[in-house]
Amino acid sequence: MKLMIATLLLPILSNAQVYGFKPVNSANQKVDAQSQIEIENLPPQLTQDTLGICYAVAASTLLTAENCRSMKTDCRSISEEQVFSPLGLAPLGRAAEDGEKKSTKSKEDAADPYAGNIANALEELVSGGGFAPSEQCLSLDKILSRVGGAEEGVEVQLQIWSKLKDLYNNSKKIPKDCESCSNSFYTTAKTEIEGSLNLNLSETDLLKAFGKETYAEFFDRVMISPACKKLNKSLGLEFSSKREVKLDPEIGKTGNYSQILKTIKGVLNEGRPLGLGNICLDAKPTKKSCQNLHGAVIAGYRKVCDSKGACVDSIKILNSWGKSWQKANNDGWVDAKTLLDRTFYAEATLTWIEDKK
Incomplete structure (x- = not known):
């Protein structure tokens, strides 16, 4: 099954205001212990840092x-070695096909290395029985x-990504009949890239x-070493032939808060987290337009519940914005309906x- 879904555009966090995450502090309230479902057997938390690849962090x-x-x-x-690399999953999140038909992904989205979808990343790897680099081989940090690692020097990092894009755009302006221009450009570009990135x-x-x-393709080729695509440096989903990616069939049609909450609790009760x-x-x-979309x-x-018996639903979010x-x-415990x-x-x-039925 291939998914035909809209591309999810992700913000670079430092450029976006954050709304919707309303913490539910249980210090002065009572948690209904019978209602609580929590998946605790989860991998170490990774960060998207200044790259808008939250969908890939979630997929990882x-x-x-x-x-x-x-x-x-x-x-x-x-x-x-046992953790899927978000950088390695990012290209999979941008892919979406239905049979032989390409997705509705626009040219702008195709050129954006920070665009993708959690479901696409999962589907491309699970259904195809594919592999993706491990965090040991391909780590943003x-x-x-x-420049100090993945959680240091935000402005410096943003300058690096801007410079990388400028280099790519400038490469398209090199006169085709000027070999010396080409040689000079690529020599300088290699020095600049390796001077900023490890x-x-x-x-x-x-x-x-x-x-x-x-x-986006340039970005992937620079960041993802061919060596990390080798099987001994990659990970696949264990028993992938017995697994499948699911979407709530009602969401996008008649779905509402009650429906989505029912699905969330049902999947959590099976011992699995959700994207x-x-x-x-x-x-x-607004429903028709959003400048900053996010995934978690x-x-x-x-x-x-409070002392008067007024209760709210709370969900635990693992975000890609760091510890x-x-x-x-x-x-990460936030008000469910607000979010x-x-x-x-x-x-x-x-x-x-x-599990496949």
Whole structure:
């Protein structure tokens, strides 16, 4: 099954205001213990940092958690060799086909390395029995180690991505009949890229990268070492032939808050987290237009009540904004309706992995 779903555009966090995540603090309230469902066997938290690849971070969490579940492994203490790389999954999240027919992805989206969808990333890997690089081989933190790592120097990182895009655009302006111009440009480009990023690019790799038709393809070729695509550096989903990617069939049609909450609790009760997409981070979100869409992982549900008996639904979000966000926002426990209403219950809002029937 191939998914035919709209592309999810992700914001670079430092450029976007964050709305919709309303923490539910249980310190002065009572948690309904009978209602609580929480998936605790989850991998170490990864960050999207200044790249808008939240969909790939979410996909990494779901896939790695499923492997831990299948193999009865303690996910909290696994090595990087057992964690799917978000950078490696990012290109899969941009892919969407239906048979031989390409998706409705626009040329602008195709050129954007920060565009994708959680469901697409899962579907491309699970249904095809495919593989993706491990975090041990392909880590954003290691690539950015020359500027302090993946959680340091936000403005410096943004400048690096801007410079990378400028280099790609400028490569298209090199006169075709000027060999010296070409040689000079590629020599300088290699020095600039390797001076900013912990990458070792061969001349062949560099030429192939600059020869790509879109910036997204160029970005992938620069960032993803061919060595990391080898099977001994990659991960697949265990028992993938017995697994499938699911979407709530009602979401995008007649779905509403009650329906989505029922689905969330049902999947969590099976011991699996879910991917939550289409979260509009705009100050005033609308169904027809959203400038900043986001994706995350749902890892828990509980009902919290005050002293007067008034209760609210709370879901636990694993966000791709780092451990500091998680800690500052009640470990990710947020008001369910406030957040879920911002999805407008659109198609592919919820996705998860389950056993084939």
